[in-house]
Amino acid sequence: MSQKKILSYSQYVVSLFIFMLLSLALSIRAQERFRRSPPYPEPYPEFSLPTIEIHSLTNELDLAVVRREDHPIISMRLIILTGESSSPDDLPGIATLTARMLPKGTTTLSASDIEERIESIGGNLAVDIFPDYSVFTFSFLEEYLDEALMVLAEMVIRPTFPRNEIANVQRTMFYELASQNTDPEFLARRVLFRILFENHPYKKIAFNQGVIKNLNRRNIVSFFSDYYRPNNAKLVLIGNLNLETASRKVSRYLSPWEKKDLKYSVVPSLNPKEKLKICFINLPQAKDATVYLGNIIFSITSPDYFPFVVLNQVIGGTSNSRLFMHLRESKGYAYYAFSEIKFFESCGVFLVKAKVRIEVIGKALAEILEEVKSITQDPIPSQEIEQAKSYLIGNFPLNIDTIDKLSQKISEIQAFELGSNHWEKYKENIMRITSEMVSRMAQHYSLDTPVIMIVGDREILDNLKEVEEISIYNADGVLQYTISKGDTE
Amino acid sequence: MIKKFLLLILIFSGMTLWLNGSGVQTNTELPFPFSEFTLRNGLRVILSEDYSLPIVSVVMAYKVGSIHEQPGKSGLAHLLENLMFQGSRNVGQMQHISFIQKIGGILNAVTTEDRTLFYQTVPSNQLALVLWLESDRMNSLNINASNVEKIKNSLIEELQIRKDADPYLESSWYFDQLLFPSLTYSHPVLGTISDIRDITVKDVIDFYSSFYTPNNAVLSIAGHINKNKVQQLVERYFLTIPRGSDTPPSSSEDLEEIGNTVQSIISPLATYPGFFVGYQIASPYSKDYYPLVITEYILLKGQTSRLYKRLIEKDRTAIFLGGGIENKADYSAFKIYVRINNEIMRDRSQKAVFSEINKLKTTPVPKRELEKSKNIFKMSYFRQYATISDKAIFLAEKSLERDNLHVWQNELPRYLSVTEIDVLRTVNKYFNDDRIILDIKIK
Numbered sequence: 051m052s053q054k055k056i057l058s059y060s061q062y063v064v065s066l067f068i069f070m071l072l073s074l075a076l077s078i079r080a081q082e083r084f085r086r087s088p089p090y091p092e093p094y095p096e097f098s099l100p101t102i103e104i105h106s107l108t109n110e111l112d113l114a115v116v117r118r119e120d121h122p123i124i125s126m127r128l129i130i131l132t133g134e135s136s137s138p139d140d141l142p143g144i145a146t147l148t149a150r151m152l153p154k155g156t157t158t159l160s161a162s163d164i165e166e167r168i169e170s171i172g173g174n175l176a177v178d179i180f181p182d183y184s185v186f187t188f189s190f191l192e193e194y195l196d197e198a199l200m201v202l203a204e205m206v207i208r209p210t211f212p213r214n215e216i217a218n219v220q221r222t223m224f225y226e227l228a229s230q231n232t233d234p235e236f237l238a239r240r241v242l243f244r245i246l247f248e249n250h251p252y253k254k255i256a257f258n259q260g261v262i263k264n265l266n267r268r269n270i271v272s273f274f275s276d277y278y279r280p281n282n283a284k285l286v287l288i289g290n291l292n293l294e295t296a297s298r299k300v301s302r303y304l305s306p307w308e309k310k311d312l313k314y315s316v317v318p319s320l321n322p323k324e325k326l327k328i329c330f331i332n333l334p335q336a337k338d339a340t341v342y343l344g345n346i347i348f349s350i351t352s353p354d355y356f357p358f359v360v361l362n363q364v365i366g367g368t369s370n371s372r373l374f375m376h377l378r379e380s381k382g383y384a385y386y387a388f389s390e391i392k393f394f395e396s397c398g399v400f401l402v403k404a405k406v407r408i409e410v411i412g413k414a415l416a417e418i419l420e421e422v423k424s425i426t427q428d429p430i431p432s433q434e435i436e437q438a439k440s441y442l443i444g445n446f447p448l449n450i451d452t453i454d455k456l457s458q459k460i461s462e463i464q465a466f467e468l469g470s471n472h473w474e475k476y477k478e479n480i481m482r483i484t485s486e487m488v489s490r491m492a493q494h495y496s497l498d499t500p501v502i503m504i505v506g507d508r509e510i511l512d513n514l515k516e517v518e519e520i521s522i523y524n525a526d527g528v529l530q531y532t533i534s535k536g537d538t539e
Numbered sequence: 540m541i542k543k544f545l546l547l548i549l550i551f552s553g554m555t556l557w558l559n560g561s562g563v564q565t566n567t568e569l570p571f572p573f574s575e576f577t578l579r580n581g582l583r584v585i586l587s588e589d590y591s592l593p594i595v596s597v598v599m600a601y602k603v604g605s606i607h608e609q610p611g612k613s614g615l616a617h618l619l620e621n622l623m624f625q626g627s628r629n630v631g632q633m634q635h636i637s638f639i640q641k642i643g644g645i646l647n648a649v650t651t652e653d654r655t656l657f658y659q660t661v662p663s664n665q666l667a668l669v670l671w672l673e674s675d676r677m678n679s680l681n682i683n684a685s686n687v688e689k690i691k692n693s694l695i696e697e698l699q700i701r702k703d704a705d706p707y708l709e710s711s712w713y714f715d716q717l718l719f720p721s722l723t724y725s726h727p728v729l730g731t732i733s734d735i736r737d738i739t740v741k742d743v744i745d746f747y748s749s750f751y752t753p754n755n756a757v758l759s760i761a762g763h764i765n766k767n768k769v770q771q772l773v774e775r776y777f778l779t780i781p782r783g784s785d786t787p788p789s790s791s792e793d794l795e796e797i798g799n800t801v802q803s804i805i806s807p808l809a810t811y812p813g814f815f816v817g818y819q820i821a822s823p824y825s826k827d828y829y830p831l832v833i834t835e836y837i838l839l840k841g842q843t844s845r846l847y848k849r850l851i852e853k854d855r856t857a858i859f860l861g862g863g864i865e866n867k868a869d870y871s872a873f874k875i876y877v878r879i880n881n882e883i884m885r886d887r888s889q890k891a892v893f894s895e896i897n898k899l900k901t902t903p904v905p906k907r908e909l910e911k912s913k914n915i916f917k918m919s920y921f922r923q924y925a926t927i928s929d930k931a932i933f934l935a936e937k938s939l940e941r942d943n944l945h946v947w948q949n950e951l952p953r954y955l956s957v958t959e960i961d962v963l964r965t966v967n968k969y970f971n972d973d974r975i976i977l978d979i980k981i982k
Binding site: 118 | 672
């Protein structure tokens with residue numbers, strides 16, 4: 051028996067109906083046109099940054115006020131324009147110890163009274179020491195400005211530096227530094243800075259725990275008396291307050307602070323290293339290799355700042371930049387690879403940092419050097435430059451989106467006396483950068499002759515046999531010996 | 540008469556529809572102004588204008604977390620969070636991330652016991668891009684054997700890395716099992732390695748289609764925005780995404796009582812021993828919760844808190860102190876975590892902890908100390924919505940917790956009006972003999 055495969059009329063209607071249903075279903079599944087591709091952005095909104103208002107007190111303390119009406123918190127930063135680089139040569143660490151001793155007792159308040167006063171106004175206090183300046187960051191509920199200023203005034207005018215508290219802070223500093231001796235990134239950065247800043251005051255920022263025992267109360271008192279002066283300080287206040295009220299209140303509490311002629315020491319400028327130097331620090335049993343590359347560049351006030359910011363973005367600012375894309379995404383050598391720029395008053399440092407798989411350390415090192423060389427020698431496609439600029443402009447507001455970040459940015463502007471242009475014209479300054487400007491500048495600095503610090507287990511030296519010369523340092527940054535290509539250990 | 544009555548009802552219901560449906564309701568009394576509307580498909584949208592910076596934050600929050608996982612499928616919610624970056628119909632693998640990063644934006648995602656949040660902050664002229672990305676993965680996520688397998692492997696690897704990095708992680712999970720004794724609440728959000736291995740593509744598809752629906756989500760947008768324009772954009776990208784079926788209720792079972800429990804666990808990789816103390820306390824939605832939070836600040840928050848001063852500064856029996864109140868959906872626990880130098884300090888530290896708790900039971904907290912604790916609390920409350928991105932997260936979280944956002948208006952005053960008597964009463968009620976002590980020992 052055979053069946054004819056001819057559809058009856060009713061079957062035909064049914065299948066036609068099914069066909070129609072199916073195509074209807076398909077057309078529902080077909081998506082709206084606008085879903086197919088990303089929408090275009092609207093024009094960038096007009097926007098002005100908050101104004102910084104300045105007032106100078108009679109004792110020459112500079113006050114900067116930024117009004118933020120929307121939040122019931124005040125951020126207050128006292129900047130002392132002296133940092134670790136001003137520690138006497140035989141007393142590295144004294145700037146840090148002095149700053150950290152300020153909240154540890156005054157003629158009327160003990161260390162725990164000060165803690166109690168600060169927490170009672172919902173506040174907290176942080177102390178940060180940089181090479182060129184030291185910062186006391188204090189945030190609290192806005193209704194307590196008077197209380198906060200009173201505690202601050204006590205700390206800067208009448209500290210007593212009690213001996214038992216000095217011992218406590220010294221002990222804490224010692225353990226903090228000692229515990230970092232197994233942190234490969236900390237080690238790499240510290241020893242790299244010691245080499246880059248050899249014979250320069252900035253070398254002092256890379257002090258290690260061994261120097262802490264050399265510091266005593268007399269050193270603290272003398273450092274304090276020389277530098278903790280209103281004419282060597284700036285105060286930044288952000289919150290729902292105006293310049294007039296702020297000036298009146300600040301002056302009420304801080305005008306008894308006496309000024310004094312300062313021992314000015316100009317930090318000398320520094321030249322980039324002109325010869326590639328590869329160094330190694332043994333960190334037994336480290337699972338990976340940590341690579342830090344660095345060289346000296348210009349200071350933050352240089353006109354080269356903006357093209358360099360774009361250059362940094364192209365080479366390693368984020369995970370869309372060249373280093374990350376090549377070393378991690380396409381080659382799989384590294385867990386991460388980024389670059390950054392650090393600025394000090396007299397110079398800056400360009401850094402590349404990467405965490406690399408041990409087996410491929412040799413190849414990774416060659417690749418990093420190749421990236422740095424390429425950016426100094428080959429033209430940069432303008433599409434990459436535009437991409438970097440769009441990132442930088444879009445990301446800028448996110449660097450000031452908390453009151454603390456805003457206050458940090460303003461403190462930097464105040465401490466380095468950058469002027470309002472640096473801040474207000476950021477977008478315009480980035481917009482005008484071209485590929486040629488970046489290339490010209492990249493050639494100008496010796497990015498391809500950096501100091502490279504590798505931290506890892508000494509076994510990885512076997513994977514670095516192709517390197518001409520490696521200087522072996524210990525964790526304190528003291529050169530131990532040098533090995534050359536072909537040496538057998 | 541009846542007709543007239545019906546007509547009135549129709550008018551009124553029409554009006555409410557109009558109010559809830561498309562009209563934007565504005566509220567200016569919360570800690571900061573916001574407005575909200577709900578799309579026909581159930582997607583709830585909360586907006587907050589803030590012109591302090593030219594940025595916009597978008598939070599897409601789904602009401603789903605580890606408590607919605609079936610037994611044996613732990614880690615599924617977290618897996619799906621990760622899968623959301625693996626591409627959808629019009630967005631390639633990991634493209635979501637690169638789109639946001641290329642324009643200078645930042646993004647992140649988080650899965651907890653009862654919610655999954657995706658958040659991004661971008662220049663405000665790029666809002667449409669974010670809505671395009673979020674709607675595409677809500678509408679048409681790519682789920683297939685290869686990307687599920689890839690995520691499973693990376694999650695297992697991540698779990699292993701976290702275990703290696705934190706020698707106390709497993710003891711803290713075990714502590715959670717003791718403190719939240721129920722299948723729903725006791726498993727970690729990260730899941731277990733064997734459960735993750737067992738997750739199938741079908742599990743993932745089912746989970747996605749049950750929970751990643753407009754009617755199970757809140758879209759919160761804060762920043763440099765124009766409300767009316769945003770509403771049009773949101774409608775364009777989300778209105779045609781079909782409503783999902785009503786979400787199955789999480790298998791919420793009551794917690795068992797914990798009784799008086801003392802146990803110990805060995806953390807083989809840890810350098811220092813320590814212990815946990817835990818109490819089950821009032822639910823976050825009860826009136827007893829407010830004094831308990833203030834108690835948390837009195838005991839644990841800041842360097843002048845009672846336990847810090849006692850254990851770290853005065854007795855010096857402990858080297859680290861942590862803990863606080865932890866909420867898992869409707870349940871709350873009070874945790875105290877102490878790390879000690881050696882075994883000799885264990886007994887002394889535990890006695891000190893209980894003696895401080897007992898003091899709170901018998902002696903009212905001095906007014907000034909209560910004021911201090913409330914001020915520290917107030918500061919951290921304000922910090923919850925300090926930035927544009929915080930605001931978007933705050934609104935999303937609050938609207939997941941309670942349908943009516945207006946109830947939050949009185950939240951801060953409720954904390955600030957806690958009296959020393961409230962503290963005394965609630966500490967006596969909840970800090971009783973039903974508590975867990977888990978000793979962490981080292982090899």
